[in-house]
Amino acid sequence: MADLFAPVRGFFARSNDDRIKIIGMAVLVAFVSASAVSLTAVMLKPYQEANRAAERQARLDAMLDTLPGMRDLMLESGVDTLETRMVNLDDGSFTAPAGGGEFDLDAALQDPDASIALTPETDIAGIKRRADLSPVYLLQKDGELMLIVLPVYGAGYQSTLRAALALEADLATIAALAIVEQGDTPGFGARIEEPEWLAQWPGKRIADESGAIGIEVVRGGASTPYEVDGISGATKTSDGIGNMLKFWLGENGFGPFLERLAREGL
């Protein structure tokens, strides 16, 4: 046994000014630290994911509470939460997720058969790949669509912004926007979470008369029903929200689905 550890002891016996010792110590410390950090990150991931999922659900519920009359409507229809449906983003039809299990966005994005790569021109939201399927949440009463919530995400300033966009039954008026997850600078970009800012969204229109996507986050003085004031000092985050909505409402996002819904109904 003693022989086995002899090189180790030899290494530690070297002078601290010795080059091998310096490089060796750097590598050793880096390796042990990296292992410790990776190990905790991997082991704790399920717990953190569960926390984040619960948080997203809570924010979705909180958004429903801000919509006037929505809770009463749900009570009337006898449901306590929104109905989740899977949508095929390419042709806009409802579908069941492959395999029938829970839809896993991360897995779909890794799978070339379940997602498409976006070209730089079409990737205005900065998300690189888009899954073929997406969940949508809707509320219906006697077969009539009352509210539809689209989960959207895109690049912010230094984090991925995830939001839920609720559209009214006409599919052109925004009922509410809720930020479900973001990690931008506290005090600047993170202010997109503030109720005062989010209160600007209800009532805005997503498209103009010609049908072109018109919703936009502007700097100072939003004057039309298609414009929302950005946050000063957080241009990138504000633009991120605008681009995200433009992408997800466009032809590569929920565009085909919304079109089909307007034409054929549920």
Added chain:
Amino acid sequence: MSLRQHMISPLIGNNPITLQILGICSALAVTTTLSTALTMSVALTVVLVLSGGVISLLRHHIPPSIRLIIQITIVASIVIVIDQLLQAFMFDMSKRLSIFVGLIVTNCLVLGRAEAFAMRNPVAPSVLDGLGNGLGYSLILIGVGTVREFFGTGALMGVQLVTTVADGGWFQPLGLMQLAPSAFFILGLVVWLVRVWRPEQREYPEFRLGSGEDGRR
């Protein structure tokens, strides 16, 4: 110094915040409520104890030329592990502490104690020194957090103690207490009080400005 002294002296006599004036930034940021102050105190104390222990254990084998990098690597790893633990098991708290747990890495207190103490002392005193400094930091944070939460909102640990005017009571919350400058005022008052009580902590200017008259003469 006896082992016990290592732990007791940073509480008041050599307090990291009031005497060494280290770690002020986080002391301002996380003291709006008592619960965030408490969590931050525990997190920082754990980091100080662990980093003190590990660095002291390795002190004979840390080459002087790269010692700061090695210390920072060790401290950063411990901090990330704690941040991950918070995100997994205390999610709400980690959201409220936001970036400040991560910023423990850059808290001068941690590197300061590693460099000034743990590099030169055996493990036991280093751990106790870390614990003492952590508790000294905690003492101030908890005090400031208590004052700010109570006078700012009328609550402690989120439990409403006095009814505010808005809810029909008599207590008018002092909004300033919830803003960062109030932490400066409270810290300033604490430093003043401690130095009245312990005159040996007072710092005198090394040079004094002479008056114009002195110069001409």
